[in-house]
């Protein structure tokens with residue numbers, strides 16, 4: 001069997017030949033984005049591509065799919081089995097950007113502005129490379145069995161990852177390790193970043209209605225002004241992180257929307273607030289939730305009003321397990337990607353955490369940031385101008401193939 005340098009050279013040649021196909025695939029996916037749980041055409045594109053290569057398809061959910069090289073009835077669930085996950089959904093937003101002119105979204109109000117088109121193209125690239133390596137017997141037989149997960153609905157609760165885990169297919173296949181990547185505009189192309197432990201936050205949501213008593217703006221003494229209540233509540237919410245949780249625990253409380261009233265001379269009847277809470281544990285989230293309830297009730301009561309507070313749990317925090325993190329780190333080194341230190345976790349959320357609840361898993365950030373005006377890929381996730389430097393697509397493929405080879409006994 002091949003030694004690692006030889007394997008790496010063959011891999012590089014293969015990527016050089018086929019990188020352009022995956023770039024084109026990313027553009028096709030980008031042109032026809034679909035929102036969470038509606039990824040029907042996307043799923044068909046993926047299935048057509050995989051079936052031609054000889055992969056076997058399972059469809060545990062309405063959209064998305066799971067692919068294995070060996071058919072399920074011949075599968076050995078006791079063999080070391082790893083899953084690689086790509087999320088396939090887009091966002092309900094109107095995109096912009098000169099750099100994307102050639103492949104702008106053809107579906108109005110829907111756009112791939114979180115890089116999931118690149119995630120999908122990378123995993124299809126992995127599928128094509130693996131098919132070639134399996135057919136040519138270039139991968140070590142001791143390499144783990146591979147499950148490719150094309151997951152729907154990352155952007156919207158309950159989370160496609162959660163639905164897949166509830167279905168139980170990955171458990172039936174005996175997946176004992178899972179990895180994924182996310183494109184990262186804040187990291188230059190050619191670099192990656194990862195860390196063991198806390199990586200991404202728990203993104204919960206809240207809604208608050210403050211009920212007052214409307215009336216003439218010139219007679220505030222006859223009204224209960226919900227805008228005054230809302231102002232106090234917003235300010236007091238900011239004391240939760242500074243005064244009620246441990247200073248070393250990262251906590252964010254953001255009011256993202258505040259609506260009350262319609263005109264100059266009327267005191268509104270009520271105010272509506274919406275926002276998000278970011279923490280790293282359920283206990284922490286519970287603490288914040290009860291503090292918010294106390295503040296909302298207390299402030300409202302102090303003015304003679306009332307509060308209706310609703311809190312919805314989002315995804316758990318992404319916490320990287322040590323073993324897959326080490327494997328990804330080794331893979332990045334072998335794939336010649338520069339590893340950037342990542343000292344602090346991010347306060348964004350990811351439903352990859354649902355896999356990590358029962359399968360050791362790690363998520364890595366793949367650098368896609370490039371300030372070249374023709375690429376212009378440094379806008380943050382979910383920005384209308386968000387773009388991916390396509391030069392990073394073969395890096396992602398190399399990373400995952402090397403990840404598999406780090407498990408093989410002859411490729412230490």
Ligand SMILES: [Zn+2]
Pocket residue numbers: 113114155381382
């Ligand atoms: Zn996103």
Ligand SMILES: [Zn+2]
Pocket residue numbers: 114115116154182
């Ligand atoms: Zn994303």
